[in-house]
Amino acid sequence: MAEYYLTTAIDYANGDPHLGHAFEKIGADVIARYHRMLGERVWFLIGMDEHGQKVAQTAADRGLAPQVLVDEVAEIFQAMWRRLGISNDQFIRTTAPAHKQGVQALIERIFEKSPGDFYEKSYEGYYCVGCESFKQDNEIIDGRCVLHPTRVLEWVEERNWFFRLSRYRDFLRAHFEAHPDFLQPASRRNEILSLLEQGLDDVSASRARLAWGVPFPRPTSDGEVQTTYVWFDALPNYLTATGFPGVEPRQHWPAQLHVIGKDITRFHSVIWPAMLKAAELELPERIWAHGFVNLGGERFSKSAGVKLELSEAIDKFGPDAFRYFLLREIPFDTDGNFSWERFEERYTSDLANGYGNLASRAIAMIEKYREGVVPRLERNDSYAEDLRDIADYVDAMNDHLLHRGLEAVFHNVDNANEYVTMQAPWKLAREAGSAAALDETLATLARKLAIETVLLAPFMPAKAQAVWEQLGGPGAVADQRIAALERLDPSGWRVTKGAPLFPREAPAAA
Numbered sequence: 001m002a003e004y005y006l007t008t009a010i011d012y013a014n015g016d017p018h019l020g021h022a023f024e025k026i027g028a029d030v031i032a033r034y035h036r037m038l039g040e041r042v043w044f045l046i047g048m049d050e051h052g053q054k055v056a057q058t059a060a061d062r063g064l065a066p067q068v069l070v071d072e073v074a075e076i077f078q079a080m081w082r083r084l085g086i087s088n089d090q091f092i093r094t095t096a097p098a099h100k101q102g103v104q105a106l107i108e109r110i111f112e113k114s115p116g117d118f119y120e121k122s123y124e125g126y127y128c129v130g131c132e133s134f135k136q137d138n139e140i141i142d143g144r145c146v147l148h149p150t151r152v153l154e155w156v157e158e159r160n161w162f163f164r165l166s167r168y169r170d171f172l173r174a175h176f177e178a179h180p181d182f183l184q185p186a187s188r189r190n191e192i193l194s195l196l197e198q199g200l201d202d203v204s205a206s207r208a209r210l211a212w213g214v215p216f217p218r219p220t221s222d223g224e225v226q227t228t229y230v231w232f233d234a235l236p237n238y239l240t241a242t243g244f245p246g247v248e249p250r251q252h253w254p255a256q257l258h259v260i261g262k263d264i265t266r267f268h269s270v271i272w273p274a275m276l277k278a279a280e281l282e283l284p285e286r287i288w289a290h291g292f293v294n295l296g297g298e299r300f301s302k303s304a305g306v307k308l309e310l311s312e313a314i315d316k317f318g319p320d321a322f323r324y325f326l327l328r329e330i331p332f333d334t335d336g337n338f339s340w341e342r343f344e345e346r347y348t349s350d351l352a353n354g355y356g357n358l359a360s361r362a363i364a365m366i367e368k369y370r371e372g373v374v375p376r377l378e379r380n381d382s383y384a385e386d387l388r389d390i391a392d393y394v395d396a397m398n399d400h401l402l403h404r405g406l407e408a409v410f411h412n413v414d415n416a417n418e419y420v421t422m423q424a425p426w427k428l429a430r431e432a433g434s435a436a437a438l439d440e441t442l443a444t445l446a447r448k449l450a451i452e453t454v455l456l457a458p459f460m461p462a463k464a465q466a467v468w469e470q471l472g473g474p475g476a477v478a479d480q481r482i483a484a485l486e487r488l489d490p491s492g493w494r495v496t497k498g499a500p501l502f503p504r505e506a507p508a509a510a
Contacts, residue, residue, distance in 0.1 A: 033458035047092035052230035102240030168274035375439035
């Protein structure tokens, strides 16, 4: 069985989960569920980035010890991911002893395998606590970080350990050339290729006067023990989660996919690969950098006051409808906008009037006209149409274009609803000699609905399971296989009408 190791960025532990966090986790969860339905052995990692100056400052502002703060925040995040049905196999925390040991082991391995890649240097520059990184001139506008314009940049003067990133420019250019799919989508790849053309500066690997973090394993020449720079602590989580430097049988490096936000592309596609190369370890196979979810054209930002309560959005129509809306409305390869109006429109048109209405009508008619048993299915003209929609879905999902995967499903849903209108089974039921035509119509609707339900399962796992059970499908819908859909035959399934799938009124808060 093929192995698929999938990760998301670990979330910074200085606030509550927001829409951007949810977009990334839901998208990665859909990818994980899809690959399970391909028959692959998936290991899905998410977690918390719990060290760094920003966490220490937030804890101090609240009068808490940093560990108390991150324990509290980690539980809040995990509760939200449970509510949204995120099917992660592991939740890593960078305060865990095993992670700390793994980070130090990786740094020591770089010292061993690439002598000279870590060196001491006095440094001064503007530091953005929001990004936890030093800023170059082109990243500063009016004295502020372009990503955190409400934060005051700090001028920092320190003597630190540095990592010789400049050494890896040619290696990275060659790797991008040899592996065109290493960083996607193409817009992100082009940005990084342009960055590499300009050359790379060495980067700080440790911080002085910051106690909250992983101790850098070697003191500076004057004997000072420093703290590992937060990105050199955070990025290795993908590796330490596998048991590095030991070996665990459940999962082995490298990762097949890192799902991240576009604002941290440079860290994942430049610094992280260079660290791994320096340690003589394999690079991840692919990095996908999604865009931002905006509200009214503005990026969500707690500090800038552009926010939306995540729980409120989920309460509106329930977790599955929220999952569906985000990935239907926001392209996974670029930026998109969230609006309450579009949420309501999508819920009504796509889910209530589209898929939900199709399920309700098909199951009700099978109950009414055929005593709840799906008639024998014969292939007809709609079979080729179903195969095309399945193929379009698979192509989109393999390319991580999740919104296009949903487009393929709802192309089939729309055609199925048109088929109901055209065939008018209620008329066939009254016409003498139309029993065979009615059987074909009902069986075709059952097949289409079953296919759509399997394809929607990664996006709306609870609702898809409910429809699958109403259809009388065998086992769990999540256990079905994409490759078997062309042979799917619901003949003889016994349907059972259930509660409305997508009621017009918002459900009670879950």
